[in-house]
Amino acid sequence: MRTGARESVQYRGFSLLELVLAMAIGLVLLGAMLSLYAGTSLAGRQSYTVSRMAEDASIAHETLARHIRMAGYSQPILMAAPHSVTVDGQLIPVADSNLAGAGLRGCDGGFRSTNAAWEALICTNANTEPDDIAVRYEGDSFNTEAAGGKSASDCLGQGVSNNSFSAVNSSVQFTLVESRFFVSANKELSCAGNGNAAFTAQPLVSGVEFMRLRYGVASDSVGTQVVRYATATEVNALGGNADQNWSRVVAVRICLQMVGASEDQGKAVDYINCDGVLTRPLDKFLHRTFSTTVGLRNRIGIAR
Numbered sequence: 001m002r003t004g005a006r007e008s009v010q011y012r013g014f015s016l017l018e019l020v021l022a023m024a025i026g027l028v029l030l031g032a033m034l035s036l037y038a039g040t041s042l043a044g045r046q047s048y049t050v051s052r053m054a055e056d057a058s059i060a061h062e063t064l065a066r067h068i069r070m071a072g073y074s075q076p077i078l079m080a081a082p083h084s085v086t087v088d089g090q091l092i093p094v095a096d097s098n099l100a101g102a103g104l105r106g107c108d109g110g111f112r113s114t115n116a117a118w119e120a121l122i123c124t125n126a127n128t129e130p131d132d133i134a135v136r137y138e139g140d141s142f143n144t145e146a147a148g149g150k151s152a153s154d155c156l157g158q159g160v161s162n163n164s165f166s167a168v169n170s171s172v173q174f175t176l177v178e179s180r181f182f183v184s185a186n187k188e189l190s191c192a193g194n195g196n197a198a199f200t201a202q203p204l205v206s207g208v209e210f211m212r213l214r215y216g217v218a219s220d221s222v223g224t225q226v227v228r229y230a231t232a233t234e235v236n237a238l239g240g241n242a243d244q245n246w247s248r249v250v251a252v253r254i255c256l257q258m259v260g261a262s263e264d265q266g267k268a269v270d271y272i273n274c275d276g277v278l279t280r281p282l283d284k285f286l287h288r289t290f291s292t293t294v295g296l297r298n299r300i301g302i303a304r
Helices: 016-070 232-236 242-246
Strands: 084-087 090-093 104-107 132-138 176-183 188-193 201-206 208-217 228-230 249-259 287-295
Touching (some): 016 176, 016 201, 016 208, 104 242, 104 249, 208 232, 232 242
Antiparallel strands (some): 188 201, 208 228, 249 287
């Protein structure tokens, strides 16, 4: 028996091949984890961006719908059908309320000037540009907010005073609220209201880069059923004067194209535009479209 002698212990390390394989496997796992993180992060950003755009689109739609529903409203004064009366079997136009004529007017490609007088609103007819819409109705403290010591306000909350003479009694003035909605160059849904004499516009909702409008047209000036949806150019070509043509509109279909706040999507993401065409953007912003249809309550008799 040997004492004081240490038993030999053999140590063995990794070979170069084993080390290379271990590093390769580690890199693959690391790459997979980074790819999963990047995908999850991108999906999270997209989800947040879409949610934000949907919320902004909802606010924009509700703002537009609130005014479009009121288009043409005026408290009836005479005991007659809205703006008409039957004489010997014939439907004769007649002023039965303070406001006579259409309460809505739109333009393909926008108005040349959003601060022009109602009768002087002229369309650009540029199909590649966002559409504009103008709305007017008799305002009071019940259908608008009182502001600035006045009983009615426009789309910007600016007080509107008695500013128009009644179609029934030319010696009586009433409050006519006018608002023009459009998409600005800064990608904002904006409005110009007659609470300001110069119709100075202000933004309402950001992230709106395009607006497409289609108008549900009835068969005649007293019908309440939509027979087709038309562009503003087609409405203007219905055969009557401007008031007669636009008085046939009983609904408005609104499509808003929204854009994300930051260019962080990693690549261009396809979307369906307001004309139903699959589109690939030239940037890395997220784009989405949101649509709704609004009935003109006063035109189809709901509010009367």
